[in-house]
Amino acid sequence: MHVVFRESHGLDETAMPFDPGQDPAKMIVLSFSDSDLGAFAAGWQRSAGRLPSLRLCNVVALKHPLSVDTYIERTASGAKAILVRLIGGEAYWPYGLASLRDLAQRRGIALAVLPGDGRPDAALEAYSTVPRSTLKRLGELCDSGGAVASQAALAQLALAGGLYAPPVIGEKTVPACGLYMPGSGVVASVHGVRRVAVVFYRSYLTSADLAPVDALINGFQVAGFDAYGIFVPSLKAAGAGAYVAALLGEAAHVAVINATAFSAKGADGVTPLDGPGCPVFQVALSTARRRDWVAASRGLSPADLAMHVVLPEVDGRIFAGIASFKSPGRRDPDLQFSRFAHRADAGRVAAIVARVQAWVSLAETEVARQQIAIVLSTYPGRAYQMAHAVGLDALASTEAVLADLATAGYACESTDLAQGLQTQVLNWPLSAYHAALAALPTAMQDDLASVWGNAMDDPACRDGMFHFNALQLGQVTVALQPERGRPERRSDSYHDLSATPRHGFVAFYLWLRAQGCQAMVHMGAHGTLEWLPGKSVALSAECWPEVLTGAMPVIYPFIVSDPGEAAQAKRRIGAVTLGHLPPPLAEADLPEGLARLEQLLDEYANAVGLDTARRNRLVVQIRDEAAALGLLDDLAIPAAASGIEAMVAIDRFVCDLKESRFGTALHVYGRGECGDSERQGLLDALAGVRVAPGPSGSPYRGRSDVMPTGRNLYSVDPRAVPSRNAQAQGVRLAEEVIRKHLQDHGDYPSALVVDLWGSATMRTAGEDFAMALHLAGLAPRWDDGSDRVSGFEVVPLLLLGRPRIDV
Incomplete structure (x- = not known):
């Protein structure tokens, strides 16, 4: 597989001394959680000034001992009551806890220390100076959440500190699970025919941090869907999964949008979101600031990538993009606190709605009217390897798929693809290209012009027309993917994440969209679209893969033994990657040393974006392993070459070697041992229904669990x-x-x-x-x-x- 080599900065945090700059107040609440602090801010504001003065601060800002000392001297020393909520036990903030207990004992301050996850923690509670009954009541109110309960908790804290607080009127409990509508809050029922459910965390509701949820629901409603929200503590919380499954089973849904993190799969391999049979889309609510996302090529922090992208892939979800970022709001002069909350990004929410809408449109379009494109790769571009795919006979597979589509009711013709794709072309006027190009961001137009010059000088442009190696076979367009760069540098530029695609490549995908193509099937591993410049994941409107595909559904038959490259397509173009078998018994084993090198490269691919320290260790190990095998000399890698330069050369060599291990008996998609499941997986995807997830690996290396193929590949292997x-x-x-x-x-x-x-x-x-x-x-x-x-x-x-x- 080809791994992604790039540097990234700006999405990781380290503990540094920090002064929140807060004056003393009668009460202080410290928490690790922005949701917690948001709820307390809402509760204090609900009191309309009838509670004592309050300061709120995130414990993350006080991780450094110097920050703790400064905060105690400047702010906490004047308090009458302090509440601390922590996750991770006393080991998470030992210096801060010890310092606050010392302050409370010296000054007679009411100190309440509680776990932030609802689980009893005697060691934490031992730091408290308030009675156990007060601690218990505070814990109940904090765990309940919401503005009313938070106001009641502040009133209880005030009384513990000898301060006055009026009675709190209102419902102090929020259901563990429920229905939600923007503007109405918790509702008893929802109605509609084209239902879209947005599943989100209850904590967003209790902390009044609902901007991305509201934006998503409102966006889908404007697009003509009957959208509503479902809130849960988590999809694996007791009773929550059953509640969601029952709710989704009450009426037909056209899509489910999941804004919670992690996998929700149970021991039976089923998730609460599977019931409707419609596609389930994963969205990321980033914990980073938008400016960091804009500046970073990575797109998401390691934690966000793991929680919102990689683990949800195990459930077969389609990654729809990023909906929001976290940033501080305007500083509240009364609380002297800037609330760190989710801020919806209108452009990204619109892109999510458009992607979901495209899949729903595919499902709602009868088979006889769908417009589909099947795209075949040109790499490595040799005459005898036209339509190359790793382990797959792409031409025979396309002919097999066309036959299957005809049987399923599609109006598509059969022809000699090998002959037709070499001799026939479809055209698109240069003027139409210029009109479509004008809709792209100006920066991308300028980039294209500076690298490739005038579009009329592109080799694919002749006589005022772009010419594509393509056939129109009824409802189905079959085409060869154009060159992304210069043919003589094909091997070097194939996976170059910095190389701007040429005009002919850009024109091809804009042409597909202009023709009303509703879905694209890329036949086999792999093309160059998902390797274009842009962020690694959570793409922007100025990332080439998103700009060219737009919201178009991408369905990607992919060799089941190459999950790393399948992940590139899943995360950058939202592809449903349908695993197919490797050639039957054609994959010869690599020598032991090279097999170890291959495994290290696969592990590196999984580590990129997730763990910088682990990634750097693997770079050293891969280079050492290659040196032990004599590859550094064979590949003429100089000793002075950087680790990344060496990795690129080693990776290219191993990939070429892997591809050469297949004989002539290549697999044909939808035929052979798992033919029925592969065929059904493709038809289901084109019908716009959910495709079940499946693991990746080689069935010839003890991975019989990857069969039946035809399922939506995921790369994580427990x-x-x-x-x-x-x-x-x-x-x-x-x-x-x-x-x-x-x-x-x-x-x-x-x-x-x-x-x-x-x-x-x-x-x-x-x-x-x-x-x-x-x-x-x-x-x-x-x-x-x-x-x-x-x-x-x-x-x-x-x-x-x-x-x-x-x-």
């Missing part, structure tokens, strides 16, 4: 955790934990708790899990073919050299 590289890092982490404990306590730890988070495990490929295993004296075993964990072995104490630790 059975590959920990990876070999993560295991090595986990061992180092475990040894450091033990060394520190020996240094501090003079003995080995007898028991440790390791809290594993799904997103962190995915970002690091299981480093924390590997650490826990090594602490317990266990080591994973891997299957040499698939690199999946096949079991664990108990390390003998003689080899371990220390006691086992209870984890």
